[in-house]
Amino acid sequence: MSEHFDDNKLSASLEDYLEAVLAVIIEKKAVRAKDIADRLSVSRSSVTGALQALAAKGYIHYAPYDVISLTDEGEKVATMILGKHNILTQFFAKMLLIEPGLAEETACKMEHSMPEEVIERLTCLYSFIMDSQKDPNEWSTKFSDYCKKQNKSSKA
């Protein structure tokens, strides 16, 4: 399909950096290494290292002291990752009724090991269920009631 030589595969941590690049660009039109360092709570030199790795794999344009930007491929992948993150967060929070903080945190970890096909299907499930609710609170009421009952009977 495309030019994947298998050395442009991303580790979880590099995915986080790439995701952060896009997120900061969206937020404020441009990225500086410092923004990423702050956002991910790492040193500036870690950021430099990560950016070099991302550039070597073809996801960003990078040259010392120059402006950072995403390549086409990088934009595609970063958008995918950010998308996964958002879908997962929503699924956990709105559908499983997990408390927002934990939903976010869990999404963060899982976004790295979730194949596209599975994410697509999860998106489908989410809209399938949500679309079939009459009013916006119906799901949360029904489902939390069901969970409570389950817990009661399982602890008996």
Place this chain on the structure above:
Amino acid sequence: MSEHFDDNKLSASLEDYLEAVLAVIIEKKAVRAKDIADRLSVSRSSVTGALQALAAKGYIHYAPYDVISLTDEGEKVATMILGKHNILTQFFAKMLLIEPGLAEETACKMEHSMPEEVIERLTCLYSFIMDSQKDPNEWSTKFSDYCKKQNKSSKA
């Protein structure tokens, strides 16, 4: 709640070893290092190393050349991990209608980063949806139809 000193936390790989120990015990009543080596496709010496690490963290009873068994804590944790694995596999395969191989593979990766609370809730969702189906094929028919429609309209 209990005596967690933070050095008994398990990496994804150690969780895999621990899970394998339990799985083999269930399958054939006892574990030999070789079973684990075969199952995880690693060398025998890697298994020794992992078993020592698991013992140091209090999850298994281990002494050179002796029988391997789970501690109470180890059994608890291993059961949890295996449980996560199974729920996730089922959820992917039966609910999201993912092909069994990919369902299994994805579950394998995700089981390590899924908090208990989220798994519990996912279990609830699974039974909530499945219990509300009249016949066993209802879900798969309804949901796959919906997905097909979604894909058609999104590719227009």
Place this chain on the structure above:
DNA sequence: CAAAAAAGTTAGGAATGACTTATATTATGC
């Protein structure tokens, strides 16, 4: 029961990944 085979252990080391601190370099605002 003793040798051979199988299983398990140990030592030592390589590769990787993700960080760090400390020092140098560049860019920019004034």
Place this chain on the structure above:
DNA sequence: GCATAATATAAGTCATTCCTAACTTTTTTG
């Protein structure tokens, strides 16, 4: 042009995970 803020590089730490090779213990079996 110079100070300072931002970046980059060098060099090294630390933890994981795995390997091979050589050794020891256990098991099998003639």
